[in-house]
Amino acid sequence: MTRRDTAVVLLSGGLDSCVCLAGVLTRYDAAVLHLDYGQRTQARERAAFDAIADHYGIARRLAVDVSHLKAIGGTSLIDDALPVESGLPVAGGGVPSTYVPFRNGNLLAIAASWAEVIGAQALVIGAVQEDGSGYPDCTEAFYRAFAAAIDAGTRPQTRLEILTPLIHLDKAAIVRRGLELGAPLHLTWSCYVSQERACGRCESCQLRLRGFARAGATDPIPYE
């Protein structure tokens, strides 16, 4: 039996990263990385992260406090004083107010450090480049550029691929892939607002519910 390569998988506890992990495990051993960046639903997302990692029996997990992103501010997602924008992505391709500047850049930098220490071969992020979603750090161009920066900024023997298996999927396709893979979607959490029952109204809930509906499936998590 040959030893499998290791992938560091960014696991927020949401639907996308859970489906991402399920797919990765068919080819890699996984080490899972969670980011607490002071968002409203931090405790609930952390619980989802642990539940998903337990489900798959993944021992190598790391949860990182990056609440300095909250101190840096500038977004409604991490600032309790600003209302969370409701509804779907901004028409016209603007950057939505839930944008955390260069969040995925910070996330990938941490992941790259950990990956170099544990000798991983890949970083996996469940980013989705939807038309008009407007997050500049969710584009293929960004991941290509960041992979080049990691290559230039790590030891010569470190070779880290960045994999974005969901980048061109819409939410319905992600739900379908999750169901095919038997991913534990009932353990995931997506709501930006609530922690016990999902609100069903925030941008993230609406995207998720529409994805399940278009996939002809029922979302297994509880809603208000």
Added chain:
Amino acid sequence: MTRRDTAVVLLSGGLDSCVCLAGVLTRYDAAVLHLDYGQRTQARERAAFDAIADHYGIARRLAVDVSHLKAIGGTSLIDDALPVESGLPVAGGGVPSTYVPFRNGNLLAIAASWAEVIGAQALVIGAVQEDGSGYPDCTEAFYRAFAAAIDAGTRPQTRLEILTPLIHLDKAAIVRRGLELGAPLHLTWSCYVSQERACGRCESCQLRLRGFARAGATDPIPYE
């Protein structure tokens, strides 16, 4: 009087970043960013950061706890259980054991987030690419690649240059430049080991002392 551009300057409290800041202030308004990554001399470096910022009357300052880099481990600089390597950079161009994997990648990601929020035009880092120092994230190739990643991963209107004004200077040239600029070198701290009087023996002290000697100057900080 025209409004000057703003530069986010990475200010560790060491000699290099202090000289870097002194030069930047001739052309930019500065916002200073400090990184506490759980190193042995964290409190002393933070005090130096504040003293230098006070000296220049800089109000916009941010100190960020990135002690997760300690949890990620893998280096003697941030792991109390491992001895600090003494002496000068490793012969033969190897990566020294004080290497924190992708540390500058993490630092620049935080700086990019803050710079986008405050509308800065430049990031400035006092990195030095000495022959054989062996830190892959201190090379011009790395900074070019990271600037491209920031460009791809931030808002279209964000234009952030990465400036590395010391990259080709040796320590003696940095000391000379600091003296020419009237930089407050007496407020800086470089020692990896001690917090009251510099040890004079660690890699960082030896580089610093040799720099002052070759510049024909006396280091104003106290040594054991």
